[in-house]
Amino acid sequence: MCGIVGYVGEKDAQNFLISGLKRLEYRGYDSAGIVTISENGKATLIRAKGKIVELEKKLSKNKNDDKIGIGHTRWATHGEPSENNAHPHKAGSIYLVHNGIIENYKELKAELVSSHDFKSNTDTEVLAALINSFYDNGKHPLVNAVVQALKLVKGTYGIAVVSELEPEEMVVARCGSPLVIGVGHDETLVASDASALVGHTKNAIYLNDGEVALITKNSIEVKTLNAEPVSAKVEEIETNLAAIQKGGYDHFLLKEIMEQPESLSETLRGRVDVENNTVHLGGPGLSQDELRSIKHLVIVGCGTAYHAGLLASYYIEKFTPEITVEVVIASEYRYRDAYIPDDSVALIVSQSGETADTLACLREIKKKGVKTIGIVNAIGSTIAREVDGGTYVHVGPEISVASTKAFTSQVIAMVMFGLTIAQAKSVKSSILAPYIKEIAALPEEIRKVLKDNSEIVKTIASKYVDYDHAIYLGRDTAYPSAMEGALKLKEISYVDANAYAFGELKHGPLALVDDRFFEIALLPEGPLFEKAVSNVQEVLARDGHMIVITDAQEFDLPVENVVKITTDIKIFTPLLMNLISQLFAYYTTVAKGFNVDQPRNLAKSVTVE
Ligand code: G6P
Secondary structure, three states, X not given: OOEEEEEEOOOOHHHHHHHHHHHHHHHOOOEEEEEEEOOOOOEEEEEEEOOHHHHHHHHOOOOOOOOEEEEEEEOOOOOOOOOOOOOXXXXXXXXXXXXXXXXXXXXXXXXHOOXXXXXXXXXXXXXXXXXXXHHOOOOOOHHHHHHHHHHOOOEOEEEEEEEOOEEXXXXXXXXXXXXXXXXXXXXXXXXXXXHHHOOOOOEEEEOOOOEEEEEEOOEEEEEEOOOOEOOXXXXXXXXOHHHHOOOOOOOHHHHHHHOHHHHHHHHHOOOEEOOOOEEOOOOOOOOHHHHHHOOEEEEEEOHHHHHHHHHHHHHHHHHOOOOEXXXXXXXXXXXXXXXXXXXXXXXXXXXXXXXXXXXXXXXXXXXXXOEEEEEEOOOOOHHHHHOOEEEEOOOOOOOOOOOOHHHHHHHHHHHHHHHHHHHHOOOOHHHHHHHHHHXXXXXXXXXXXXXXXXXXXXXXXXXXXXXXXXEXXXXXXXXXXXXXXXXXXXXXXXXXXXXXXXXXXXXOHHHHOOOOEEEEEEEOOOOOHHHHHHHHHHHHOOOOOEEEEEOOXXXXXXXXXXXXXXXXXXXXXXXXXXXXXXXHHHHHHHHHOOOOOOOOOOOOOOOOO
16 A cells, blocks of 8 residues: 655666656555655655656656655545645655554644644645654754654654755655665665565665664665664565566456466475375474464455455365364454454464554454464565464565455465364374365466466456446355455456355345346355255346356356366365456456556555554
8 A cells, every 4th residue: 555665876766766656556556756856955846646657747847867766656545636645745855755644643733733834634744744843954863853753653654754955865764564675786775565676676674663764875774763773684585577567468467367377386385295195384383282282263364365264264174173263354353352262373364464454463363372373475574574473375476456366375375274283183194185186286277277268258258347236156165265256356347246155145135136237156066066056046037147157067057158167176166266256357347448457446455454
């Protein structure tokens, strides 16, 4: 949510700021801005409502070769998307970009209105004015002014600050909103996400909460807010350029759907031993005794991560004896007075590792003394650093706002964690072997399903472009998969899509079936197949417009459209069906002409509550 970039060095700052913002645009895209400062302290501020291209249009008239600057792409929290509310915000001679929320901005603003003429409705301008009040026209070092201001702030922030009076330095700080400093040769770069730094440097310092850094082109001095020096660790950025480019695809979403055979292989690498029917996860760091004693799992996530947890819970319950699994939505759970029994472990699921509600749950759960295990993608992210142990899903950067490849790998990573518990509890190998075998086979099966069905799904999607309502249906493991399918369609094509357990149909949703709706039913073969077929018939009897996704080759009910998946997979079929849902959402959105990768009102990483 929102993106920050900063540059100080010997090159043209505007170039890096714009290219960096484009890389971060998926995080927020309702307005953007940059400021650069010349050697003699002249600032050039350019801001625009809308996407980065709007900013670029303005840039051509304001091109300069300043060597220091900061930039921001915004997802509005305080104040509507507009040029005035776009960052950077100015107060006196300082400029500030900010991710996060200043919770006590009202109190602070009340103190500052007499000394600062507020031009926006943002909490960020309040922070700028506060810093400026301590800066006192450059009478105090900028870094000291920033520290004094931050000590009064309640809330979350990742910030970068520059001053016309000190045009060779920048101050950055973080509390609850990520900030990475790229270490270059005669240049230092700043970003809220390492992807903006890729191609510029491989070395980065990830700031921790409560740290502030004074940066010049060849120095980085990190301290805590209490002025204790921090010896910051320089880490390697693992992402490469190809991972953050579209690679010939029209959209990141399609690229990310199509790369699932490879991304899942990365999740499995070194963790699955088919010959010996075992899985090994090093990251959780739990001893065999600790694994054996687990009686309860709490799985926490938001959005797609929550659905991944739900689907994984169905599987874990099937093969792990005497264990209960509770899957919770982070934004709810953080405020519940939930009792967590002894011998519990919490799985904290997050692609970005930065989602505010998920992070808050992690901290609450830790306070209760429960062991936390991260199922995270973004390496070095806040959640990854705060959990007691974890399993990275290693799917590479996921740039499209709608999550696809992360979902598949999150499910399997959690199932593998379940399998390690089952192994420790000495569950019979004959029970676990089919799961392990299928997990190992999944990447190739995914490749097959994507290849066989892409064009079919595209054609089917084109027939439903004019519908505004959809119902997704499934039973057992197909139900969480249906939920995820509905979320995908809703997120990017703005169709009012909701999922129901087939068994719930008669308790309400059946009343909806009419010509305004179409229905997508997930029908995996298995013990509940016949029951699901009866449910399909109930919808057909009401003239429902039904699409069925199934692996049952003999399925022959007169539904409007069928996607028949050919696969050897029996257990993880709902994951394969979800590929069809992903493609369906993608092609529907393309046909509707909407922005696939950056759907309206949403952002990739929700770092505010
Ligand atoms: C946002 C994204 C979703 C994602 C959810 C949780 O809503 O748009 O795609 O599932 O956040 O994100 P996380 O990074 O915690 O998995």
